[in-house]
């Protein structure tokens with residue numbers, strides 16, 4: 001999840017103006033930003049400061065991240081001719097700053113694990129095709145239904161970008177990976193199964209032998225949780241729309257991550273505490289629960305509230321032996 005976001009004053013101070021991609025290209029800055037939430041909140045893992053469009057940007061597809069908007073593409077992907085703009089990604093040559101940031105962060109973190117990540121083929125494709133964030137994914141769906149052959153070739157290329165990126169992050173020292181299919185919830189289960197799951201499975205399979213836990217997450221994916229688990233995840237991320245005990249039934253044998261509603265954190269503390277305990281109660285002390293928000297931190301959130309949530313989860317975790 002985008003965690004640090006604009007909610008941390010120390011993040012805003014360091015990041016400055018301009019594209020987030022510039023901050024990501026600077027290992028000094030990116031390493032420091034990765035460590036900020038760990039220091040501030042005392043969380044049990046760090047997530048690399050990067051973005052899901054970094055590989056596509058690094059091979060020159062022409063994508064940037066506009067503050068307050070998200071990824072935008074100058075010339076969106078429209079036809080088979082555009083496949084030529086998606087050459088193979090060579091992390092050491094195209095984006096050496098990512099590996100450098102990972103190495104620096106891991107050296108600083110000691111025993112705290114670093115989570116590396118990539119965008120899943122569907123979610124990255126949706127940005128490349130729409131050219132900007134979309135509510136309907138109209139063009140994306142038009143392509144997958146109207147030209148399944150081109151769709152499959154596009155997703156194969158994007159799977160290759162994600163695979164190369166994840167392998168490089170793990171080689172540099174990341175000890176878990178997360179594959180973000182943030183917008184997969186826009187699809188019906190049948191369409192997800194046919195047009196998306198095989199490509200995400202290829203990504204998750206490619207890191208299966210590396211002995212790092214593989215976490216797979218999307219928003220609004222209640223009806224897709226079982227299929228996302230079947231794609232090869234060890235941990236399935238759950239947003240706040242499905243209660244955690246129900247989510248567990250949909251992914252038998254897998255660990256789960258989630259699922260406090262980030263907007264609940266804007267409510268009075270008693271409500272936040274109550275909802276935090278509710279998530280823990282629904283997990284009922286079962287092993288394999290990573291407590292997290294159901295999606296990213298809202299920029300207007302007081303960081304002090306998140307610190308209280310982290311402390312409460314740690315206290316409750318100790319008292320139930322989890």
Ligand code: CP3
Nearest residue numbers: 001002003004005048049050051052067068069070180182
């Ligand atoms: O927050 C962190 O430090 C973790 C690193 C991280 C970022 N992006 C940095 C970032 C991670 C894990 C991501 C993943 C990402 N990026 C996803 C998948 C996870 C999720 O939240 O669903 C997606 C969909 C993106 C694409 C993206 N990048 C969007 C939609 C936006 C929001 C634009 C906005 O300002 O509202 C971004 C920008 C972005 N990437 C920010 C951060 C911290 C926002 C703050 C900034 O621009 O400085």
